[in-house]
Amino acid sequence: MNKTNNKLGIWMDHSNANLINLDSNKEMHSISSKFTSETKEDALHRSESLMHNKRQQMQEKFYKQIGSEILKFKHVLLFGPTNAKVELHNYLNKDLHFKNIKIDIESSGKMTDNEQVAFVKKHF
Template identity: 35%
Template sequence: MKKTKQLGIWMDHSLAYLMEFTTKPFEIQTIIHEFHLEDKATSKLEKKTSIKNVYGYYNRIAEAIINYDKIILFGPSNTKVDFFDILSEDERFVKMKIEIKETDTMNVNQQHAFINEYFVP
């Protein structure tokens, strides 16, 4: 029987922490959103660049999670919902079980505890 690969992703608009659920100590992969123009975007060119930055952020996360079976997206902002919507439209992620949970800002230990509680039956 194939072992299910499980991943927790705490994310907000500026970064994502990817943590695989295993019996070994957690390893954290960090993906940063380079959004220096996003808040100040005024011209059409700046707005297009800002949108490309957001999709680049989401694409980097998507590439990192392609081999997982079950994912929990959690964090304090709506970024996880936007990311989920993008994954839902991508056929590579159709068979992947993805769930969303609203949480507050968490430190690393709280994130680990949340993932352990979520994935332990």
């Protein structure tokens, strides 16, 4: 696959990821985890272990979706308020497809879309 895009910023928490591609006209798009609070409530009513399994499956699906976007880039910045960025990084580290992609991790708080874009521009 030809990597035409060089840099991608991803602001994320456990439920959403905003992908910020500075090389694109459509600067930002989002990926959302399917593990919503309703799913959590529903699974919790059945059993705690079911809820954890469900969460893990959905988190993995969420990370896999983000990962498929990351594969198109050479340099990626993961940032956001939760440890989701570290979990994603650990998930990607297990997969050799990502070994040639430089991944930076930075902490940040909640941000508006414009602040996220500015953060990515400043980083790169």
